[in-house]
Amino acid sequence: xxxxxxxxALIIEKLILIVVVVLASLVIALYSTxxxxxxxxxxxxxxxxxxxxxxxLLQPLADGAKLxxxxxxxxxxxxxxxFILGPAMSMTAALxxxxxxxxGNHLEIGKRIVPLQIADVNIGILYVFGVVSLGVYGIMIGGxxxxxxxxxxxxxxxxxxxxxxxxxxxxxxIALLMLTGSLSLKTIAAQQVGHLWNVCYQPLGFIIFLxxxxxxxxxxxxxxxxxxxxxxxxxxxxxxxxxxxxxxxAEYVNMFISSAVMATMYFGGYDLPFFNxxxxxxxxxxxxxxxxxxxxxxxxxxxxxxxxxxIPRFRYDQLxxxxxxxxxxxxxxxxxxxxxxILWLHK
Amino acid sequence: xxxxxxxxENVDRSPMTFVESLYLPAIVKGMGxxxxxxxxxxxxxxxxxxxxxxSPVFRGLHVxxxxxxxxxxxxxxxxxxxxxxxxxxxxxxAERLPEEENLYREEKYAAxxxxxxxxxIFCGMCEEACPKDAIYLSETFTPSDYARKKFIYAKEDMxxxxxxxxxxxxxxxxxxxxxxxxxxFFD
Numbered sequence: 001x002x003x004x005x006x007x008x009a010l011i012i013e014k015l016i017l018i019v020v021v022v023l024a025s026l027v028i029a030l031y032s033t034x035x036x037x038x039x040x041x042x043x044x045x046x047x048x049x050x051x052x053x054x055x056x057l058l059q060p061l062a063d064g065a066k067l068x069x070x071x072x073x074x075x076x077x078x079x080x081x082x083f084i085l086g087p088a089m090s091m092t093a094a095l096x097x098x099x100x101x102x103x104g105n106h107l108e109i110g111k112r113i114v115p116l117q118i119a120d121v122n123i124g125i126l127y128v129f130g131v132v133s134l135g136v137y138g139i140m141i142g143g144x145x146x147x148x149x150x151x152x153x154x155x156x157x158x159x160x161x162x163x164x165x166x167x168x169x170x171x172x173x174i175a176l177l178m179l180t181g182s183l184s185l186k187t188i189a190a191q192q193v194g195h196l197w198n199v200c201y202q203p204l205g206f207i208i209f210l211x212x213x214x215x216x217x218x219x220x221x222x223x224x225x226x227x228x229x230x231x232x233x234x235x236x237x238x239x240x241x242x243x244x245x246x247x248x249x250a251e252y253v254n255m256f257i258s259s260a261v262m263a264t265m266y267f268g269g270y271d272l273p274f275f276n277x278x279x280x281x282x283x284x285x286x287x288x289x290x291x292x293x294x295x296x297x298x299x300x301x302x303x304x305x306x307x308x309x310x311i312p313r314f315r316y317d318q319l320x321x322x323x324x325x326x327x328x329x330x331x332x333x334x335x336x337x338x339x340x341x342i343l344w345l346h347k
Numbered sequence: 348x349x350x351x352x353x354x355x356e357n358v359d360r361s362p363m364t365f366v367e368s369l370y371l372p373a374i375v376k377g378m379g380x381x382x383x384x385x386x387x388x389x390x391x392x393x394x395x396x397x398x399x400x401x402s403p404v405f406r407g408l409h410v411x412x413x414x415x416x417x418x419x420x421x422x423x424x425x426x427x428x429x430x431x432x433x434x435x436x437x438x439x440x441a442e443r444l445p446e447e448e449n450l451y452r453e454e455k456y457a458a459x460x461x462x463x464x465x466x467x468i469f470c471g472m473c474e475e476a477c478p479k480d481a482i483y484l485s486e487t488f489t490p491s492d493y494a495r496k497k498f499i500y501a502k503e504d505m506x507x508x509x510x511x512x513x514x515x516x517x518x519x520x521x522x523x524x525x526x527x528x529x530x531x532f533f534d
Contacts, residue, residue, distance in 0.1 A: 042380045131483045207371070310381040311374055326369055 011346065013114050020089065021098050021118060028297075029252035030060045036252075036305050045310040072241035077147040086142025087239065087246035087313065093135035094253035100124035101260050102186045104270045105193075108282040109216035116286060117186055124185040129166070132216055132294065135254065136162040139218075139225055142168030143235035154234030158225030161215055164223070164323035169212035169332035172205040175338040176265060185261075194276065199266040204334045206266045208327055213258045215323070218251060220308040224316060259300030260293070267296050274320055406469045406484040409462055409505050414452050417509040420481035423457035430476035435466035452479075460502040466489050 041048030142154020270289030423440035
């Protein structure tokens with residue numbers, strides 16, 4: 001009978017955590033659109049949206065309301081189910097990645113210890129990779145189902161780009177995993193608390209990972225899948241209303257999640273330098289941890305936008321050359337050097 | 348070859364080195380440039396609330412002037428219509444009656460005076476042609492409306508308010524208290 005006893009507290013705490021994390025992802029993605037427009041404006045010596053609410057803070061809500069009330073067109077020649085599945089898949093894949101990210105150490109409620117991570121999977125980083133690859137299907141299916149040659153071409157570009165850059169990304173990650181000896185994001189984050197961050201040991205690996213993260217998120221300079229001036233908006237050309245909104249939204253959620261993954265793996269996660277969590281109460285330390293992680297995430301999101309408004313899109317052959325002829329050999333070299341150094345130090 | 352300016356540079360067509368082909372140094376340089384712009388003062392005016400200051404010779408919408416006693420200066424001589432390269436001006440003249448001496452300056456006046464603002468190219472020839480200083484181009488611009496018909500401005504649309512009898516409207520028409528800097532809007 002003991003096997004059937006259900007830990008209700010665990011289920012409730014996980015449910016609350018899931019709701020909070022999903023809502024936080026959505027709100028941050030929502031305000032990333034506002035942030036993007038504001039930051040773009042500042043980079044171009046403009047003011048940016050400032051009409052809806054104070055400083056234009058209600059702009060994302062207005063945008064969302066507009067998208068919902070737009071006519072939702074499904075083209076006659078499109079495959080209806082795949083057409084709906086595309087954005088749904090993009091959004092789902094973007095949202096479930098956050099399950100393995102440790103947002104802080106743990107809370108103490110009464111005598112119960114509540115870890116601030118939805119699931120501590122021991123292959124956490126592989127899970128992230130798997131789910132992120134699923135996001136490509138959203139683009140592929142959307143582009144295919146639209147029954148439009150521009151969309152299809154953009155989808156093909158997006159897929160081949162994602163595959164090419166995932167390779168270099170994985171290679172750069174292997175070097176990091178040699179260092180940490182664990183695939184669990186929680187362990188990786190915990191190892192860095194109070195120590196040097198992983199970026200100090202793996203600067204080249206981090207840069208390769210960062211570049212690949214840009215490509216994985218379909219952000220400029222790698223936004224060939226939605227090249228608006230050559231491919232008529234790319235894979236979401238036929239989309240309208242909230243389906244279109246989902247695609248755009250998924251991009252921002254992806255950006256948030258990959259920022260969180262980068263912060264966790266290379267920049268110490270919830271670690272704040274010169275702050276020893278052992279000297280403070282667990283709840284206070286957890287709060288500081290969450291704030292520290294969010295600050296790092298916001299910095300990365302800013303970096304994403306900064307790069308977007310600085311450089312133009314790569315040409316397709318440049319993209320492939322960079323991925324296969326530059327980043328992959330560099331990642332391999334980085335991996336070999338790391339392996340040799342680790343072996344040499346352990347001898 | 349002799350160059351026109353001392354700024355010209357020869358294009359370097361040598362193949363990229365490995366570091367260059369990673370694009371990273373160039374990207375970092377570019378990001379430095381954009382970051383400089385990030386902290387620059389925006390060039391935007393929050394338009395309807397804040398208006399850009401214009402030079403005194405700015406040519407905006409037309410104003411029909413009055414003299415010191417508030418009488419219309421226009422005598423409907425038609426020189427402005429003749430000078431107008433866009434043929435935007437039409438008018439009909441009328442003779443002043445004895446009891447209208449406080450309304451019109453000369454014996455002849457414009458009973459009807461119309462400018463088609465969609466035809467007008469705001470060249471200011473009418474202003475130059477006018478022997479009576481009756482027509483001026485103001486600093487008002489962007490005449491927006493919903494129908495093309497409404498862009499044919501009648502005399503009443505352009506006549507400046509009488510500064511003796513409609514003092515407030517006159518001041519408003521001069522537009523003295525419109526803020527012209529961005530800070531004025533945010534204060």
